[in-house]
Amino acid sequence: MSAGIASAREEALLASVPTGLLIDGAWVPASAGATLDVFDPATGERIATIADASPEDGVRALDAAVAAADGWAATAPRVRGEILRRAFDLLMERRDEVALLMTLEMGKPLAEAQGEVTYGGEFLRWFSEEAVRISGRYGSNPEGTGQMVVSQRPVGPCYLITPWNFPLAMATRKIAPALAAGCTVVVKPAELTPLTTLYVAQLLIEAGVPAGVVNVITTSRSAAVSAPIIADPRLRKLSFTGSTPVGKTLMKQAADNVLRTSMELGGNAPFVVFDDA
Numbered sequence: 001m002s003a004g005i006a007s008a009r010e011e012a013l014l015a016s017v018p019t020g021l022l023i024d025g026a027w028v029p030a031s032a033g034a035t036l037d038v039f040d041p042a043t044g045e046r047i048a049t050i051a052d053a054s055p056e057d058g059v060r061a062l063d064a065a066v067a068a069a070d071g072w073a074a075t076a077p078r079v080r081g082e083i084l085r086r087a088f089d090l091l092m093e094r095r096d097e098v099a100l101l102m103t104l105e106m107g108k109p110l111a112e113a114q115g116e117v118t119y120g121g122e123f124l125r126w127f128s129e130e131a132v133r134i135s136g137r138y139g140s141n142p143e144g145t146g147q148m149v150v151s152q153r154p155v156g157p158c159y160l161i162t163p164w165n166f167p168l169a170m171a172t173r174k175i176a177p178a179l180a181a182g183c184t185v186v187v188k189p190a191e192l193t194p195l196t197t198l199y200v201a202q203l204l205i206e207a208g209v210p211a212g213v214v215n216v217i218t219t220s221r222s223a224a225v226s227a228p229i230i231a232d233p234r235l236r237k238l239s240f241t242g243s244t245p246v247g248k249t250l251m252k253q254a255a256d257n258v259l260r261t262s263m264e265l266g267g268n269a270p271f272v273v274f275d276d277a
Contacts, residue, residue: 010104013097018198019050021057021218024064025211031057036220038195041107048105048195053219058186058229061215065157065184066234068212073154073182075210081131084176086207088124091117091200098199102167106193120169123176131180154182155260156236159229161222161250162197163241164190171197174239175204175214183237186215186229194218226250233257240264 020027034052039045053061072080091098099113108116136151160174167189178185189197201216219225229235230253238254239262240247247265254261 010100013101014047014104014195016097016199017048017101017195018202019048021051021053021061022198022201022205022214022216023057023061024067024215025205030054031060036191036218038105038192040104041192050194050198050218052221053217053225054221055225055228058188058217058219058225059232061186061217062157062159062229062232062235064212064215065186068210069154069157069184072179072184072210072213075182077131077134077180077182080180080182081128083204083208084124084128084131084179087204087209088121088128090203090207091121091124094203095121098168098196101199102193102196105195106164106167116166116168120166120172123169123172127176127180130177134181152181156183157234158183158185158237158239159226159235160185160187161226161238161240161242162187162189164192167193167196168200170241171200174241175200178237179209179213184213184215186217188217188219188222188226191218191220191222223249227253230254230259231256236260238262242266 018027020029030051030053032054035049036052037046038048038050040047095114095117099110099117102108102113102116103110134152136149138147138149141148158178162170162174171187171189175185175187187197197216201214204214217225230238237260238250240250241264244265247263251261251263
């Protein structure tokens, strides 16, 4: 493929990525009109300019997730599963575009980006199948005086924070189980790699996800935007993948409302590479 054709293909792909915030089913600009630039790490060139959410935008996104929560929780598990399966099918149809987009915004070799599409897509397919397998339990109580019924219910609106290094897989790994369980979400991708998440959110809309069920906020002020969302008593779940220091801060903030939390924390561990590696 010539450089000219590759460039035209890349430009067309980047032009297809939404640049706004996804709030209540609509792509909207940041409330203050702020924007942030996304750069190709291989060249240092700006490849997109997108909305830069304010704390007020974050609360608007949570408002939308809260408003949609009861309706989505009441949606039949089979319907939720079929929507996730359609999202998987759409992702597979556009795997080349998604892989190229990842390579452009975070520098992953194209072969590895293709692998991530396979990896990340499996979360959509797996949880489309699990949506109809939400089990419970029925049995006698310990005293033998009655029967117990244990059923699983959606926890409620979730705030999902994803890292830069796996922009597709970390988004689908968090979004898919939440939607399968009947929860609505607000997703905040990493500032360095937001485009893949925006593209996937558009695929979810095409697959039939109702307005307000999936909301996406992109921002250069993560701490300021996250704080009021986490402090809001309507939020019921926080999922974060990132550094241990940030995870500790988020867990402290989550403690005030006794939020359910899922933390995948890491660091920069030293290691030795020997000559025969």
